[in-house]
Amino acid sequence: MDFMKRAAQVAAVFALMTLNAQAQQSEAALVEAAKKEGRVAYYTSYVAPQLHEAVKKAFERKYGIPVDLLNVRASELEERIRTEQAAGRFTGDVIQHGQASITRLSRAGTIQPYGDVPNAANMIEGQPADGVQTGSLITAYAITVNTDLVKPDEEPKSWRDLLNPKWKDKILSDDMRALGGGFAMFSAIMQEPTLGEAFHRELAKQNIVFTRDVGQSERRVARGEYPIWIPQISVNVLGLKGLPVRVIVPKEGVAYVRLDQAMLKNAPHPNAARLFMNYYLSEENQMLVGSTGLVPVVRNVAEKIPKEQRVMEGATLMGTILVETQQKYLNLASEIYK
Incomplete structure (x- = not known):
C-alpha cells in the first residue's frame, strides 16, 4: 500500500512538472x-x-x-x-x-x-x-463614519443600521441615480435578499444628501460635515490614514x-x-x-x-452592476430617490 501511495505521489509530481x-x-x-x-x-x-x-x-x-x-x-x-x-x-x-x-x-x-x-x-x-x-x-464599496461623531457602539455594522432614525438628514451619499459608486451600491442592495427594494424605500425616508463630488466627500465626513459617507470606495481607503474616520464592512457584504x-x-x-x-x-x-x-x-x-x-480584507462581494438590470435599476433609483 505504501509503495502504491508513493508511486501515485511520484506520478503526480511528474505530471505537475510536465504541465509546468x-x-x-x-x-x-x-x-x-x-x-x-x-x-x-x-x-x-x-x-x-x-x-x-x-x-x-x-x-x-x-x-x-x-x-x-x-x-x-x-x-x-x-x-x-x-x-x-x-x-x-x-x-x-x-x-x-x-x-x-x-x-x-x-x-x-x-x-x-x-x-x-x-x-x-x-x-x-x-x-x-x-x-x-x-x-x-x-473596486469594493463599504461605509465610512466620522469617529468623533459616531461612537463605536453606534457604528452601522449592517446596511440596515443606516435606517436608524438618528441618522436622518446625516448621511452623505454618492448619487445612486447615475452610473458610479452610488449606483453600484444601489444594485448590490437590490440583489441582497435581506435588503432589496424595501430597504431602499426606507433609506429614502432618511433624507440622505446626494453628491457627485466623490473626491471631496470623504474629507467632508472627516471634517465633521456629516457623520456617515456611503459608499466608500476601497481604492481611496489608504489615503484616509490619520483622519478621524473608520471604514466599516457591513455584515451583508460590500458592493463592488x-x-x-x-x-x-x-x-x-x-x-x-x-x-x-x-x-x-x-x-x-x-x-x-x-x-x-x-x-x-x-x-x-x-x-x-x-x-x-490590505483594504476590506475578507469582505463578502455582495453584488454589482449587471447589464440585464442596469437600465431598470437606474429608473427605479430615480423613482425612489426623488
Whole structure:
C-alpha cells in the first residue's frame, strides 16, 4: 500500500512538472510571437493614471514590448471604439472597462474571444473568466463614519443600521441615480435578499444628501460635515490614514465593480494582447493592484499583500452592476430617490 501511495505521489509530481514545462513553452512561444508584433494598444476607462503607468512600465521592462496607453472616461472610450470600428480602423488591442459595459460591447460584436490566456484559469471564486472577458481588478464599496461623531457602539455594522432614525438628514451619499459608486451600491442592495427594494424605500425616508463630488466627500465626513459617507470606495481607503474616520464592512457584504479586460475585434496585435492580458493576471501584477487598495481577481494573492496595504480584507462581494438590470435599476433609483 505504501509503495502504491508513493508511486501515485511520484506520478503526480511528474505530471505537475510536465504541465509546468508545457506552460513555460507555451508562454515562451507567446512572448516570441508578441515581440514580432512589436507593440500592444491598451484602452482603459478606469481613471487611475498612476496604476496604469506602473503596469505599463513593468510590462515593457519585462517583455520589451511598448504599450500604447489610452486612459479616458467610459463614454469617450466607447465612442472612440465605435468610430474606429465603423471606419474599419482597428487600432486597439485590449480594453479594460466595467464588467456590464464589456458584456454589452461583446453582444454588439465589438469584442472577440481572447484565446489562450493561461492565467485566466486562476480567477478567485465567483469571478470566472469565460473566454471572452475576464476580470482584471475589483473596486469594493463599504461605509465610512466620522469617529468623533459616531461612537463605536453606534457604528452601522449592517446596511440596515443606516435606517436608524438618528441618522436622518446625516448621511452623505454618492448619487445612486447615475452610473458610479452610488449606483453600484444601489444594485448590490437590490440583489441582497435581506435588503432589496424595501430597504431602499426606507433609506429614502432618511433624507440622505446626494453628491457627485466623490473626491471631496470623504474629507467632508472627516471634517465633521456629516457623520456617515456611503459608499466608500476601497481604492481611496489608504489615503484616509490619520483622519478621524473608520471604514466599516457591513455584515451583508460590500458592493463592488469589476473592471474586465477583453480583446477588441480585429485586434492588430493579438499575441501581444494575449501576453498583456496574461501579465495583468499574473501574481506580480495582481500584487501591484492589491497594494493600491483594489481587490485582486487571482487566487492566492490577497493574503500576500502587506497587512498595512490590505483594504476590506475578507469582505463578502455582495453584488454589482449587471447589464440585464442596469437600465431598470437606474429608473427605479430615480423613482425612489426623488
